[in-house]
Amino acid sequence: MRFELFGEYFPDLLSGIPMMLQLAGLSLFLGFFLAVLLAVLRTSGIRPLEWFVRGYVYVFRGTPLLVQIFLIYYGTGQFDLIKQSFLWPVLREAYWCAIIALTLNTGAYTSEIIRGGIEAVPWGQVEAAKACGMSAWLRFRRVVFPQAIRQALPGYGNEIILMIKSTSLASTITLLEVTGIARKIISQTYAPLELFVMAGAIYLTIVFTVTRIVDWIENRLSPELAGRRHVEDAEKDLASVH
Amino acid sequence: MSEWMSLLAWGDAGWGDEMVRGALWTLVLATVAFALGVAIGSLGATAKLSSLPPARWLGQGYTTVIRGVPDLLVIYLLFFGGNQAVMAIARGLFGYDGYIELNAFTIGAIALGTVSGAYSTEVIRGAVLAVPRGQIEAARACGMSGWLLFRRIMVPQVARYALPGLGNVWQLTLKDTSLISIVGLVEIMRSASIASGSTQKPFVFYLSAAVLYLCLTAGSNRVFGLAELWANRGVRRA
Structure with a gap:
């Protein structure tokens, strides 16, 4: 030694460290909103939306993060259509490609964690909220979501740690x-x-x-x-x- | 679309056979690393459950460090330091002074085995703890020796309890093999990047890589599902 x-x-x-925390922080922040949206769609009871989310989660959990990063960073450059569009200034930058890949990835994993939380809320509470005359949005905001989050927290803690470690892959695209x-x-x-x-x-x-x-x-x-x-x-x- | 098909064609003109060969290497590497990981995991679980404090500390240290640092860092450590370490061991133990170079496959298997071993340790430890204590006491009361108890009571049950968790570790290891492309082993990712480099069509090849990984994860998921069914064939369900 x-x-x-x-x-x-x-x-x-x-x-x-600042780069690592930025990558993890920003993509966890954006990924969380994506995850809540996906989890809501997944438990919405609307079949086509549920299938879409299932497919999304399946693809992002079944492939390595490195493939996702390379597909976004190198892959998008193959198309002239993208190169000439307003997206190119973003997709040209390794930094934003890493953020996009990490966001989409954590969105998939986190949506499953939140879905578990949503499904753990006793159905009787939802019925009670309905009986009190709460709208779907109010029910979600006051009854389902707060409990789902609390239920999901330990799993989400693991996801945060995984994301911090995953930022290391950004080094493969020059960051x-x-x-x-x-x-x-x-x-x-x-x-x-x-x-x-x-x-x-x-x-x-x-x-x-x-x-x-x-x-x-x-x-x-x-x-x-x-x-x-x-x-x-x-x-x-x-x-x-x- | 037809252009994509011709890029992925079999034979000299297309890259289809190269990609599939890469997938086979991925599968072989993942299998070897996973097996190594299970072996390390069994040792790790034994250490963590041992009554000797130093063994427990060693096991705890191993799982804490490996699960806390990025896999890529472990791979770099072994990629750059593996040869030095092996040469130092060869010199110390056998007095061999020559140059030894490990190939990318060996380094990859050791690195991924070390990583998946940490996760397997936790899975196997949990499975050992899931065996009811009463059974062990009953076996002792029947006069079973330690080895017989291990073979007849522990191994069959621990294997069954550990199977779902080990399935997750397998998926993790399979996806982690993509990192070994950085060390130069021509598995799926490396094949894809070679093909993209020479055709300037990265999207086609990284997308194919993603599809190949999906096939591997989906296929092996099925295998583990069947294995779980088989392992639980004698278990009564409510």
Whole structure:
């Protein structure tokens, strides 16, 4: 292990973090809206829409992300029609291609997570909301969606971590985030282990932080769990008194 | 459309046979890596469930690191560091001083095996914990030795409980093989990029690559579905 490399190259690797967080953050943000839309269509009861979403999810979950990225970045350049259109300034940029691919990809995975959440909402609650005279939109906003999100949160936490790791694939289309920078430095220094340790530490720190934040949100969104903890604490206090 | 067909034709004129050959390499690589992963996963699960703290820490460290860093980073580590490591081992253990170079397939299989091994560890660990403790106690009470208990009570049930989870790990490994194209193995992605490079028709070839992956994931999904049916043939359902 050549420790002198750590001081020399660690700052370079750190400089890749903003790109990584941008890619993950922006595509998670956009992908979330896409996912909610897909999940709603998937549970809408309208057959053609359900089939469309099924097909979409099937294709994006059944193929590697790398193919999706290459198809958008290299593939779209094959058509003169696209090259001459208003889309080209966007599709020409590796950055936006990566964002588009990551968004479409996480949209597919997340829609399944949210669908699970929506389907876990007891049907009786929906009937009760109907009986109270709530419109479909109000029902979704007040009854179904908040509970679906809470149910989906642990799964979504895993998806966030997967996305942070997936941003490394953006380095294959020239974007310099942490893995891309690590690769570049490895090919200059031939110190793969040292760079792996440094880049790995960055990823692990971020993954750990995200896990903690998701756990905290999950706690906040589960008042009944928090309530139970209070009761348990109180019981413990009582037990210690007696 | 006819132009697309001729691009994907069989033989020297088209790239169809090259793409299919790539798909076969993908399948072979995924199979070897998955098998290696299951072997590593069994060891990892044993370590994580061990009563020896150092073994537990080792298992925990392995799964935490591998599941927390991008697969691409693990592949780069082995791609650039694999040869050095093997040469160091050869020098240390056998006193062999020559130059050793691992081929892309070996590096790819080891890298993907390491990655899928971490996920298999968790799956197998869960499956071991799913075997009711009472059965183990009953087996001991019948006087079974450790090995007999392992062979008759644990293995058949752990295999059954682990099957759905291992199916997911297989899908993951299959899709991860696309990353090995970066190391130079001519699997689906590499075939597609070679073909795009020489024909300037990337969309056609990356789309074909996507279709090939879909065929592989769909086909293997069916195989795992059948395997689950077979494994659960003796289980009574409510």
